[in-house]
Amino acid sequence: MIDEFAKAYLHDELREVREVLVGKLDGLGEYDIRRPLTGTGTNLLGLVKHLTLSESRYFGEVFGRPFAEPMQRWDDLDRRGEDMWATEHETREEIVARYRRVWAHADETIEALKVDAPGHVPWWPRPDVMLFNILVHMLTETSRHAGHADILREQLDGATATAGQRDAGFWAKRRAEVERAAEAARGMERQGQSS
The missing domain is CATH 1.20.5 (Single alpha-helices involved in coiled-coils or other helix-helix interfaces)
Known part of the structure; x- marks a missing residue:
């Protein structure tokens, strides 16, 4: 019983924070969603693009359920970091739509598997995991980046969650x-x- 509760709770929280993150793009022009707002180049659209790749990996290949569309491989070191920003040829609509397709794929994985279903994360020091571990990891990762997005958005136009x-x-x-x-x-x- 607690397993199903934990899985449903974590999944619901993940769904909510995904929407919060995408909502940070609302009302902003192309320049503002792409412009680097930190010394390392962090930007709003890049956060969405990064989480698209993360969810496709963690809820896809980790459980032997790869996302159907081509995505950058985790071990492609030459392309590392490209998921943190969008080129001028990538549209907001394309990036957000791909993120939503990845959500649907991730949601199917979450719904299909038990919370203790085994997975394998080859890039982790302890690579053998369960769905529970990945749910916690992705909720943490998405929440962290949603927090970054809160600060970036406030820098741009003063918009806050309590505005x-x-x-x-x-x-x-x-x-x-x-x-x-x-x-x-x-x-x-x-x-x-x-x-």
């Missing part, structure tokens, strides 16, 4: 409060160093 609940005045006051605390901590640190 409708709080106004600009609230956030200006909050930011000033956080800045004041950081300045005070820096002052205390300097005092400690001079003692």
Whole structure:
């Protein structure tokens, strides 16, 4: 009983966070969804493209159920990192549609297998896994990247998950409060160093 509950719970959470991630693209132009917003080039559309490849591998080849469309191989070192950004020839629609097709394939794998079904992840130090391990891994991975997407989106246009609940005045006051605390901590640190 607990096995089915755990599987259903993790799967539902994964479904929800996938939608949150894709929703971060809404209302933005092509440049903003692609532009590098960190020193390493992290960008919104690249996060979607990366998770497409991840889910296709983890819920596909790990369980002997490869995704039907050609995807970059995990051991193709010459192409490593290409999944983190989109070329000008790849459209948002194509990337998001492929992600949704990968979801459907992953969902079929999750529904078809028991939570303790064995899988094999050749790139992990302990490669023998169960569906449970992969559900936890992909929920963690997708949530991590959805968090990145939250920050990237806020950098672009100030949009946050709580935007409708709080106004600009609230956030200006909050930011000033956080800045004041950081300045005070820096002052205390300097005092400690001079003692």
